[in-house]
Amino acid sequence: VLRYYRFEARFGTGKGDAAARAACRAAVPLLAKLSAERIAGELLRLLTVPDPLPTLRMMAADGVLAAILPEAMRLDRLQRLSALDPKPDPLRRLAALVTADAAGAAALAERLRLSNEQRDRLAGLTPPWPLDPAGDARAQRLSLYRLGADRYRDLSLLSAAEGSIDEPRLRERLALADAWQPPRFPLQGRDVTALGIPPGKRVGELLTAVQRWWEASDFTANRAACLERLKEIM
Structure with missing residues (x-):
């Protein structure tokens, strides 16, 4: 069933064969017996085609999409992403397709037996997104x-x-x-201990405080300025 839709996405006309689709609809109850790895593999391959939307709509109409991915409720968002992003990234597209928070995305990744790296990336792409739309x-x-x-x-x-x-x-x-090449924070733990702070939690707290100050300067504060700031807050 899933292979049919994947082939339709890559080689078909976007409408599918009526008889084949009827057979797929009849087989929907059997999809629960498919392995998670098989479902994930077919789904991610489908999401690599240039325009998966016609096929995903067919799958939704035939009851297949809800059977394998009930979280797939944002075909509209995936459609806009596909138009904006000419290089298909299946995991990014999956994040656009599903409605889930970070915990839900992690549970989805576990259900599909995605790798730990894929799980963490998917969970990190769920709303609310840590970006300021109006940020300068x-x-x-x-x-x-x-x-x-x-x-x-x-x-x-x-x-x-x-x-x-x-x-x-x-x-x-x-x-x-x-x-943009992100700059490197100019201080390290040894800069804190050199000023008499013993190794431990306080070293990390001071470094974090100075780093946040450095970030707030738009990364312009140099090493000398960061050391001076460190002395001020000790």
């Missing part, structure tokens, strides 16, 4: 630094698919993710 360039650099380029790119695309940001702003953010 400085706020975007901070988000990019904290999220990392890959997750920042994912969340920007999903925000645009949700309608939170327009396409020109999306393109600006993707260009930032491609071009």
Whole structure:
């Protein structure tokens, strides 16, 4: 059944064969017997085709999609993501397709027997997204630094698919993710212990406080300024 829809997505016309679809509808109760790995494999392969929406709509109409992925309630968001993102990323598309919070996404990943890496990525792509839709360039650099380029790119695309940001702003953010090199925080634990603080929890707390101050400076404070700030808060 699932292979039929995958082949239809890749080679079909978008309408399917009436007899084949009738057979698939009749077989829906049997889908519960399929292994999670088989379902995940077929689903992720389907999401790699340039435009999976016609086939996913067929699957929804035939009762197949609800049987294998009841969380798949956002075909509209996936459609917009597919238009914005010419390079299919199946896990990002899965995040766009489903309605789930982080715990729900983790449970979905467990049910589909996704890898730990896939589980963590999927859970990190669920709303609410830690991006400020109206944030200026400085706020975007901070988000990019904290999220990392890959997750920042994912969340920007999903925000645009949700309608939170327009396409020109999306393109600006993707260009930032491609071009910006996040700076390295200039202090380490030994800088704290060198000032007489013994190793332990307090070292991490002080480093975190100075790092947040450095981030708030738009990463402009140099090592000397960070050391001075460290001495001020000790």
